[in-house]
Amino acid sequence: MTAMPTTEHKTRGTEASKGRARSGLPRSRSAVSLSYVVLFVGVAIALAPFLYVVSTSFKESTSLFSYPPDWIPSPIFWGNFESLFADHPFVQWTFNTLFVSGAVTALKLWFDSMAGYALAKMEFAGRRGVALLLLLSVAIPISALIIPMFFVVRYLGLLNTYWALILPPLANPLGIFMARSFIVGIPDDLEASARLDGASEFTIYRKIVLPLIRPGLVVLGMFTFMLQYTSFIWPLIAVQDSDRQVLAVGISGLQSAFLQDWGLLSAGMLAAAIPITVVFLLVQRAFVFNDLSGALKE
């Protein structure tokens, strides 16, 4: 379901130049203007709350309640950030979050692309059963499993470790189906000829399948990374030690421990938003034009 190059529009001269070539829809000028207005409103609503956070993070908490509110803090107050980095293991939380999210993403991309290859291209006993079982488990809500997961992880002796944060998310089967939907599109002839040349399945996977599905994997990777970066309930339960905690839980702790220090909280939120935003900017091009919804199609 990725965007196909739309060469056929070149032959359509006037129509293609009047509208957008992307999917060949001709557009009237008023529709385009209206779209810009709608998007302007959307962007304003999406961004305005962040401006509030940026502004608050550079204010002393005493000047927060001034009326009317001043959007540009004067003088700029750095104390919130100083306190964030000096009094709280913020750098450690950031590292933990990036490390755990990175590890989960890398492992999931590897495992899911292998499983997706097996489901897409191999005929084996029990294929339908395995696919059905995994598909059913897409619908299992993780937050309903926190109690048993807590006991499983405790039984394995992994509470309060990075493993407790990295291993359970690997069971989320959605990525397998996304990977499978990328791999199904690869022509069978490609692997068949490699197989004739004596290549093993693993070689075919590594040398042919992986390079071909790389754009899809970038999207799946960003999706996984983001889900992991924003996960909350499981880290809250699995890790008690503040030094092993992730950003989302750490920041929520800033509130209860220091009764509504809005300046500090804002500084924490701003600093926490930066790494994920940078990661997103790096891959956003690939992220937009790939449709993940193909995953749940038979």
Added chain:
Amino acid sequence: MTHIDPGLTGAQMTLSPEEHRRLAKRYRRRTTLTAYAFLGPNLVAFVVFLLIPVVWLLVSTFRTGGVLGPAEFVGLDNWRDTFSDPLARTSIRNTVVYSAMAIPAVFIIAMILALALHAIPRGGAPIRVALYLPTLQPAVVAAFIFTFVLHPDFGVINYAVRWLGGDPINFLGDTTLALPTIAGIEVWRGTGFWTMMFLAGLTALPGELYHAAELDGAGAIRRFIRLTLPLLRPTFYFAVIFATIVNLQLFDSVFALTDGGPVNSTVSVSLYIYRSLFLFGDIGFGATLSFLLVVTVLLLTGLQTYLLRDSK
């Protein structure tokens, strides 16, 4: 399927039928082993972190204790407790009402933005990034941002309300407003994600059909209803299922914003499950509620699949 056995291709002519069958069987067995090796890591994770927990849940719904003392079999007591517990019922109702508000709202807003993004000739990239920023934030961060945006004393919304001459609105402290407010915050956070999802679907639509429809004189709204919506069915199928699974697990923003209050008007099923484990230590009760949530989501997903899937 074109699975060609390298061992068979050359010598095929000279093999006896039995030998042929034997080789074919060996080949199939090898493929099956390879396939399971490829599926291995995922199957292990599936068994340890999904299958065992679900079975454990089911068993625990018939037992009590387990944290401090040994577990005891209590039959259907937990089920009776769960169904007769008024707060359990409230939590289920809150979760359903929340989902019924949040999911349609986020889909409609995201669809409008996706159509707009699809219509503009340039400037799409920075707009997409801006729209996506809220989605990148953990729910607790979004929750805190709105705690001050909506604060009754110094929140910006209430400045505006007061400036217009109204009384400040206590969005999160009012039993009727708190749940819609949480839904609104989650819509703010989710819009970017669904906009990109729908935009990807729109981008992949075949342009020729639209040219034909336009030549036939179909207007924009008619084209949207007759062409775009039906063609986006696979995208909607994924969207509805994924949004249902995610939204019925509502926890983070409630935990950060209201902790279930005021007067339990925002207690979600997941929050109640969390409480039953960490505040009351009542495993049997929490397990029963969890198991109910699993069954509900599975049934809903099944129903949605039945209603939305292509009849091929």
